[in-house]
Amino acid sequence: MDKSSQEQDCAICLQKCHHPTQLPCGHVFCFLCVKGIAIQSKKCAMCRMQIPSDYFDHPVLIEKSFHEETCMENGSSEKYQWYYEGRNGWWKYDERSNIDLETAYNTEETECLLLLAGTIYCVDFENMIQFRRSDPRRRRRVKRDVPTLPSKGIAGIKNIDTAQSELSNNASDLVTNDVNIIENETNDSINDVENETNTHESDNTRTIVEPYHAIEEVTDNLRHINIHSEDPISFNSDETNHPRET
Numbered sequence: 001m002d003k004s005s006q007e008q009d010c011a012i013c014l015q016k017c018h019h020p021t022q023l024p025c026g027h028v029f030c031f032l033c034v035k036g037i038a039i040q041s042k043k044c045a046m047c048r049m050q051i052p053s054d055y056f057d058h059p060v061l062i063e064k065s066f067h068e069e070t071c072m073e074n075g076s077s078e079k080y081q082w083y084y085e086g087r088n089g090w091w092k093y094d095e096r097s098n099i100d101l102e103t104a105y106n107t108e109e110t111e112c113l114l115l116l117a118g119t120i121y122c123v124d125f126e127n128m129i130q131f132r133r134s135d136p137r138r139r140r141r142v143k144r145d146v147p148t149l150p151s152k153g154i155a156g157i158k159n160i161d162t163a164q165s166e167l168s169n170n171a172s173d174l175v176t177n178d179v180n181i182i183e184n185e186t187n188d189s190i191n192d193v194e195n196e197t198n199t200h201e202s203d204n205t206r207t208i209v210e211p212y213h214a215i216e217e218v219t220d221n222l223r224h225i226n227i228h229s230e231d232p233i234s235f236n237s238d239e240t241n242h243p244r245e246t
Contacts, residue, residue: 012037012045013115018096019157020062025049028062032094032155036118061157081147082123084130085140094155105144116155 010017012033019031027046029037037043038051082101083090093101097114104112105125112123113133120133123142131139153159 012118017062018094019155022060022062023049023051023055024060031059031061031157032117034059035156036116040118056156059157079146080144081149082142082144083149083151084142086152089152090143090149091156092151092154097155101144 008017008028009015010020010030010033011027012029015030017028017030020028021031021034022028023034023044025044025047027044029045033045034051035056037045038055042051042053043049044051080102082093082098084093085091092098093114097116100114101112101123104123110125112125114121114123121130122133122136123130128142129139130142131137151159
């Protein structure tokens with residue numbers, strides 16, 4: 001993209017594009033402005049094309065414009081950087097907001113109002129907190145420190161090493177989950193084999209024991225049979241019923 005394209009004004013904030021970001025439709029806005037419309041309407045401010053829900057996982061950032069390079073050169077004399085608290089780390093304020101904060105702080109103002117991603121935030125210098133002007137209950141800690149302090153990124157734009165670390169952690173979690181699934185399936189298979197073996201052993205034992213009990217029962221019945229020798233045994237029914245004539 002040529003220099004004139006990089007220097008175009010943002011159609012949302014009407015200032016020079018700060019951290020210019022290109023949407024899938026091709027329109028370019030400030031990163032924070034894109035973030036603001038994504039939260040509010042989820043559509044491009046120019047053509048109303050839908051912004052993908054996972055766009056901010058891999059935003060299309062255009063290389064720094066001359067305006068940003070000038071701000072950074074002017075800001076290089078700044079001895080301090082402002083940070084706001086995030087999850088598992090601190091984020092740097094963007095260059096424009098950092099200049100506003102430092103100016104207000106050095107003039108001994110008690111607070112500074114910032115327009116970030118379409119929302120007005122108040123930074124309270126006395127309590128060193130940031131909160132939405134429309135909802136003071138939602139607060140974050142802020143701090144003023146040296147620019148070289150490790151951070152997650154700037155204004156929601158992740159550092160390359162931070163993004164790679166998160167991808168590595170996600171990959172590690174997936175591998176761990178796969179290993180756990182394999183282990184569970186292996187244990188289930190082993191349990192099934194053991195249960196089947198125990199069933200066969202039980203059936204075999206039952207097959208051996210049942211005939212044994214049957215033999216014992218027959219033997220007990222034979223013991224209780226009484227044979228009386230005094231009872232006459234007739235071999236010829238005719239002689240018994242019809243005595244021989246003399």
